[in-house]
Amino acid sequence: MLKGIAGRTAIVTGAAGGIGSATCRRLHAEGANVVAVDIDGAGLDALTAELGDRIVAARADVSDPAATETFFATAVDRFGSVDMFHANAGVESKVNPIATFDLADFEKVMAVNVRSAFLGSSAAVRQMMTQPSAGKIVFTASIAGLKSDAGVSVYNASKHAVIGLARSLMKETGALGIRVNVVAPGVVDTRMMKPLEDGLGALAGIDGATLKAALLAGIPLGRYAEADEIAATVAWLLSDEVPYMHGEVVTVGGGLYP
Numbered sequence: 001m002l003k004g005i006a007g008r009t010a011i012v013t014g015a016a017g018g019i020g021s022a023t024c025r026r027l028h029a030e031g032a033n034v035v036a037v038d039i040d041g042a043g044l045d046a047l048t049a050e051l052g053d054r055i056v057a058a059r060a061d062v063s064d065p066a067a068t069e070t071f072f073a074t075a076v077d078r079f080g081s082v083d084m085f086h087a088n089a090g091v092e093s094k095v096n097p098i099a100t101f102d103l104a105d106f107e108k109v110m111a112v113n114v115r116s117a118f119l120g121s122s123a124a125v126r127q128m129m130t131q132p133s134a135g136k137i138v139f140t141a142s143i144a145g146l147k148s149d150a151g152v153s154v155y156n157a158s159k160h161a162v163i164g165l166a167r168s169l170m171k172e173t174g175a176l177g178i179r180v181n182v183v184a185p186g187v188v189d190t191r192m193m194k195p196l197e198d199g200l201g202a203l204a205g206i207d208g209a210t211l212k213a214a215l216l217a218g219i220p221l222g223r224y225a226e227a228d229e230i231a232a233t234v235a236w237l238l239s240d241e242v243p244y245m246h247g248e249v250v251t252v253g254g255g256l257y258p
């Protein structure tokens, strides 16, 4: 068991998706109370039915300021505190060269990936400042927040922004004892990958399966990550096992980075 998780309360966004649901399962197994936030109500229902007690579903659009305040209030009402916050919800962008940009896609990706992280971490800090025990925040960025590929400038920009946000936040919260870190996955086997494989393939003039084979060939471990391998790192960063880790960007990429 990881130190400092049992009996404490975590909010996880994107909780119905691959990495978010894996994080909920892991934190719940470590003994945490979990508030699972997602826009996908059916996915949340399945997760809460699976985990049973100590989990509350909060259906919300994480880019909405009022909804964000509401799911934090739900956590405090139900469990009394918010000790861990995993700002994880995110969407892939369309694969589009900048010359043929899609402004609606830009606005959507920035709202879900960046505005939500900004709103959620602000609410987390405000709540954690009122509590006796220091809190922890982990953002899900991506290796796409550290390096870039053609055709996915919007997604790359959003994940660079998440890392910038976390690095600024950690300077504000260090003196408060609130630890802030980032997990930067490489390629994870979740719903998000198929549209990216197809889109990047189309950009290169090949099909999605051929593009996937090329992607795999570039990963030293030779496979995509499983979501629970990312969740393990998130749980570790949210635990009391690593009290001096603050402002770190932890890549989990099977050798993809650098």
Ligand SMILES: NC(=O)c1ccc[n+]([C@@H]2O[C@H](COP(=O)([O-])OP(=O)(O)OC[C@H]3O[C@@H](n4cnc5c(N)ncnc54)[C@H](O)[C@@H]3O)[C@@H](O)[C@H]2O)c1
Residues within 6 Å of the ligand: 013, 014, 015, 016, 017, 018, 019, 020, 037, 038, 039, 040, 043, 060, 061, 062, 063, 088, 089, 090, 091, 092, 112, 140, 141, 142, 143, 184, 185, 186, 187, 188, 189, 190, 191, 192, 193
């Ligand atoms: N899959 C990968 O290869 C990969 C790699 C690096 C980083 N990431 C990041 O990991 C995070 C989780 O992605 P995933 O791979 O688990 O994908 P996923 O699509 O399985 O999960 C994303 C979840 O976010 C939810 N969501 C989307 N918009 C929302 C909104 N407005 N409000 C609330 N919830 C919303 C979705 O319903 C979904 O359940 C994302 O931030 C993603 O960018 C993924």
